[in-house]
Amino acid sequence: MPEFLSDNKKYYTPVEYVFSKIGGTYKMPILWRLKDKIVRYSELKKSISNVSDRMLSKNLKELCSDGFLEKKIIAEVPVRVEYSITEKGNNSIPIISALRDYGFSLMEKDGINKK
Template sequence: MPDFVKDKRLFHNPVEFAMNKIGGTYKMPILWRLKDKKWRFSELQKSLSHVSDRMLSKALKELVEDGFVTKEVFPEVPPRVEYSITERGMKSIEIIDALRNYGLDLMKDFGIENH
């Protein structure tokens, strides 16, 4: 496959492109959580205890911009924001599930206990 440019970035193959969209430390765990229900920012933050406000905000913003997640702001005081997964985001769950299962198998192979 020939190289291609998207958003001023050069990609060499479709896997690299997909990993750019859903890869990284936080995007897949966010999508995994949103597959079953809507979450508020503070709930995601508590669930992903090792993430900073800045990194969670950045990952959510990118997922919203790329159409994997929607953000709904409720006009309340204080404002309430809920995130939910889109159809595009749901398509990624099958891939994330396969990667998760592969990771669990690798952990067993390397003698790492699953907690």
């Protein structure tokens, strides 16, 4: 496959492109937690261990700007922010599920106990 550019970055495969959008430590866990419900920032923060506010905010912003999530600001005191998954985000769930299942399978074969 020929290389291609997106956002001034060169990619060599579609898989590389996908992982630039949903890869990393936090994006897939965020999408997974939003697959069935609308979630507030504080709920996400509590449910993802070891994520800093900076990293969570950065990943949420990127997922929103890439169209995987929608951010809704509710004007009340205090202001409430809710995140929901979009159709584009929902389309990533089967891929995340397959990677998750494969990860569990590898962990089992390597003798790693899942928590």
